[in-house]
Amino acid sequence: MKAAPFAYARPSTVDEAVAELARSGGGGKVISGGQSLVPVLAMRLARPEVLVDINGIASLREIRRGDGFAEIGATVRQRAVERDAVSREVPLLGLALPWVGHRELRSRGTVCGSLAHADPAAELPAVACCLDARLTLTGPAGSRSVAARDFFAGAMMTELGPDEVLTAVRFPLAGKGDGYGFGEIARRHGDFALAGVAVHVREGRVALTGFGISDRPVTRTAGLDEITPDLLAEMVDTDGDVHASRDYRRRLFRVLAEREIAAATRKASA
Template identity: 45%
Template sequence: MKPARFDYVRAETLAEAHAVLAESGGEARVLAGGQSLMPMLSMRLARPNILVDIMRIPGLAEIAVEGGVLRVGARITQAQLLAWPDLSTRLPLLAAALPWVGHAQTRSSGTVCGSVAHADPSAEIPLALLALGGEVELSSRKTRRRVAAQDFFVGTMSTARRDDELIEAVRFPLKTPGDGFAFREVGRRHGDFAIVSVAVLVRGDTVRVAIGGVADRPQARDFRTLDGAALADALDQFAWSLEARDDLHATARYRRDLVRSFGRDVIEEARRCRG
């Protein structure tokens, strides 16, 4: 299929992008890497009146450490973040998750913020942002705000972004001494959508387990240090709370079993990796 007709605006400034979004009445979509949006346009799953291309706007192509946070601008591709020299030491969870995002070809164009904006429940970057307790920076002609990842993802490909807002950056909290991280994923093939993905952060006596690919959005649960039967019971309750359903990729039972088994294994891996 071919996309429905739309107007195209290549914004040269943030103010220009904000103005188009404010005047479009919710009929505009922001274009960055386009790896998710362009197929949706071609299949007419998205029918915007206007596309606002932000890939020429200065100031959106920065990776910067601000205090204990890594700020990733809206023009940064997944490949650029994966190539950041300090990624494995300062954000080991992202270093483990990013190679699972699509393929090298799509990572070279797909943006980090674009994946967050698309909010696919199987996507690895939103899952990592949630697991780390990150934030999304949003701006419009009138306001600027930050939204915690746990509040930003509200449903399948649905977020708390307002029609007149765009994502300027996402903020990933950096590793602190003693933290442990691990990530694991099951898909039909490497690079396919995740059937189940698990990201774990161990900090102090708290274990955060984040699950993707099961519910309508990534979900996280914090546990106090658990072992043995108590850990198995906690993971079982978490698995049932996700309300998995059968689909063409896997049964609900299989997904729940993966949450239980993967959850336990990834927690143990994260504990071993503390430092």
């Protein structure tokens, strides 16, 4: 199939992009890398009246450092982040990005685009939730900051309004005593995960985020001795599907979580 007819706009500022979305009355869709959106359009699972291409907005192409954080603009490609020093300054990003699709897809796909698409089996939403990243949403009333753990509302559902643009995501930089782990199981490399985990350990506490196990990333924060098999099983709340049953996903998730928590704990104490 091919996409249904749509109008096309290429604004040069964020304000112009927001105005285009507002004029569409909820019928607009933002496109940047297009690695998630274009297949959806081709299958006609989405039929926007207008595509708002934000690649012409220079301010969204930057990776910016601040006091204790790295901010990634909406059109920064995943491959650019992977090659940038930020993948070492935010080690969980560096661990996760090689698992995202394939190199060719990462050369076009964006970090913010993956977050906005909100596939429950995707890696980057889990990383954002695990690190308690903050997302900047810009609309007619200005910009607002939303915690990643509050952003995802369900499978491919977010708190992003129809007239808002996700303009940046801000990740905390790693500090002394931080340890990280990341792992997933998929049938083939580049496929979406049957189960996956992102881990951050600091001062005897762990932030643990699972993906591919629910309709959104699932995060628990607890002491290392409080991560029990029962807690891990409770995090998996899918009924299963043609790819894997609930019990199989629970076993995958438990093995991955225990392995990556151990690895992150070793790194934190190194």
